[in-house]
Amino acid sequence: MRSLPLPVRYAVLAVAVALLLALPQLLDNAYYVHIANLTLINVILVTGLNVISRTGQLSLCHAAFAGIGGYTSALLALRFGVPPMLSMFIGAAASGLVAFAIGAVILRLRGVFFVLVTFLFGQIFTLLVLNAETLTHGANGLVAIPPIRLGGLSFASKTNFYYFALCAAVLVVYFTWRLLRSPSGRAFACVDENLPLAESSGVDTRRFQILAFVIGSAFAGFGGAIIAHYVRYISPDSFTFWESVAYIVMLVVGGRGSLAGGVVGALFLTPLPEVLRGAQALSHVLYGFILIAVLFVAPLGITELARRLRALSRKAA
Amino acid sequence: MKLMYRIVASSAACVAGLAFASAQAQEIKLGVHATLSGAGAVWGQAMLGAAELAADEVNAKGGLEVAGKKYRVVVTSYDDKYKANDAVTAMNRLINDDKIKFVVGPLGSAAAVAVLPMATDDKVITMTMAFTPKALGKEFPYSFRPVISSAEFSDPQIAWVVKKLNVKRVGGLFPNDESGQQVGAANAKAYEKVGANFEAREYFERERVDFVPLLTRLFAKNIDTIELNGNAPTTAALIVKQAREMGFKGPIIRTGGDATGEIVKVAGKAAAEGVYVHQTINPADAKVADYIKRFQAKYKSEMNAFSPMFHANVQMLFGAMQQAKTTTDLDKIRDAMASMKDYETVIGKVSWSGEQAYGIKRQLDAPFYVGVIRDGVSQIVAKCTLKSCD
């Protein structure tokens, strides 16, 4: 983009925005709009994971945090009549709070241990939700969750929800963009690059790791709440280890080094299992192969690959 | 000018072709929404087979004749992997993408609870296998159940078995989900009604394979009989196997859906000998035997006994379309089907009942049987109606 002259850049941007806004009309099929909605939700979730990975950590319980947000928001709306527009944010805050509590304890563990513990936390979450039946209805899940409303407008239909999700995704990405450019964001990069060096430079590495973990998990909670009020049904099966793996695949394939990575990953990989619905196992094998291939060829994902190709073409030119 | 002619001619040909094609290719879309992978796959296969065989039957005659037009029946299937989330997505796709109005499914109780509100809103007729009482009701007027659920067969079957075996203390293991809870509750009530004690109940997570600690707990409560109720076929089989390995010699009863094949395969003929099972169909009956042959010829695998029930329901659906003289007016088709009495199907004459239990007639009323596994095969020992067994 930087190589193009200014007016062309604006034109491309305008066209992109117009396409995004008109998408539901262009797709005449409600099911495709549904896929677009799922993609937007995944953008939010994977961007959250992106924030966490900025400090060199990997969360294997990202889906569990989505679940905390989802269940909190759904239960508040179902039991206490809290409007979803409000309960969503409470759900996100709940996830952030739990992330803070856990993070403060387990972020003393380095690398591998941290990841293993996040895996275990994910299992604990599933077990807790399954067993707290009076609260969560256990394996049966929560049905008839109220949709999001703003004033008189309801975001229950797929088209209406699309615009809501679009706004939410844009806000999350924008917030992350500002975060990564801020002093905190730069501290994240320090911690990621070289932890001992950052520490000896006086950077409070733990504080920034916790911050990244909390913000990323809060995004997950937000995403989970949105899922709850869109699909209007959640169960422990909505937030398992395999969902966390899917988010990791999207992030790694899209690209960990850049903000666009989360968006690209979600865009490429969300429609895949839906398109191959008849051959589900095959699409999962594909997922696995793409993941490993990316790690071999371009560990920082498609966005890195794109950057390298552009650099190559510039050299050739 | 030549180009002009070409354009006009080809457009006319296209239009004519389309008109001709649409006149010929009138279709009725039938959806199958079931578990085609994982623990409940045999059931899903049974439902898919029922739909496809019914479609084959009418398509062989050139299509289903409704109000003077012939319609080809096309079957589309979706796998919900026995997970309610996937059930919701699959139903979404069936309704919005494929625009299907007639569904064989949903399969599981949790799936049914999750998708029935959506199906009702969009006016889609569903034929469910879900045993939960929440699957039928005035609030779901398009939801039909062609299988006899434990709420219907528990009482007569258990009354008969308890009398025959002189059962005093029963123990059971249940999965901790909608199916387990509903079926378990229905069975417990039925046992208590005829004087047997069913306090020994243990719940477990769906994926569990080691039942020794749970069985130990049951045995500590001095049970004389084990009830397998609605556990998935492989789970039921493992319970039978492990119970016999622990030296349990008392009777084992399954007051739940067909799992005989799995039980014999996994637990072995010796362990499965003498297990009392609920039998959905009578394979000796001529029409049923013919259906089983067709199923096995087409799919090269064992047929789960639920299949003919769904086949009967689809036959009734087609009949209802013919009676109501429409393939698109859902309310007329629904009402025509619900009012059918003693309708001749592959399993004999059937009707709909259920007003007392559910407030609406959407539960299939058909005979069922009690069987005993002897040498690896279930043999019928009693014939039952919704009221009693003899």
Added chain:
Amino acid sequence: MSFEVLLVQAVVNGLVLGMLYMLMAIGFTMAFGIMRVVNFAHGEFYMIGAFVAFFLVTLWDVPYVLAIAGAGLATAVLGAAVERTVFKPFYGDELNGMIVALGLSVILQNLALIAWGPAPRSFASPFGGVLNVGPLVFPNERLFALGAAVLLVLGFWLLMARTQVGRAMRALAQDKEVALMQGIRANRVYPLAFAMAVGLAAVAGALMAPVFSVSPFAGHTPMLKAFVVVILGGLGSIPGAVVGGLMLGLIESLAGTLLSAMMADILQLALVIGLLLFRPWGLLGQREREG
């Protein structure tokens, strides 16, 4: 049934489960201790071992005991190949190595699904029947699994303690640099170690196949248990895996028998959380060295 009988049955069943968890955990912790690989696909090798044993017994009438050995060997060979191609490029990059393992797990599980379908398969162990000791009843096939596992662990210990190969592995685990300087050929030892690790998992799968039946999803729970054991015992510590495995098996069996299945699950995870809060390097592990 008296309480004592209940207790003894629960303890014996706990030991059987404990041996299974131990086999899984030893392999998992070995891969980490020697090569710093967190093998998320460890459970899939258990599953592959179970399937190989199943096919050997049902398709080619191989005697069960031979089939177990066959399963272990075949999986070990596969493991060595996987180690050289998939894991080797990521040595030193733990995070990406973990992600690769995740991808491998997804691939293996789904390939099995495509090849063999989701329906569980089973076959009968030749050790049918039960052993009656007074009021106690023990299924023979579980006793066999217990005995076989004990022999295997003993053999494994002998190998690690008394042979050159074993010493080489321990040296690499203790201090890679020094070990390499001593002339230990990592390129020979690593694939062997990984092969052994997954071979143990495969044997565990083959031993439990007749007991629990086999499906492409069979590896998930054993892997979860291996994680728990390894956190309990200490990541990288083989004695920790042994002790942790037995502990977990006993806790699970006793809690499941005396309390309930749900409580057994919760208790295990609560134990892990507690340990992580106060002693995250496990009971027998080493404190993580900084820098």
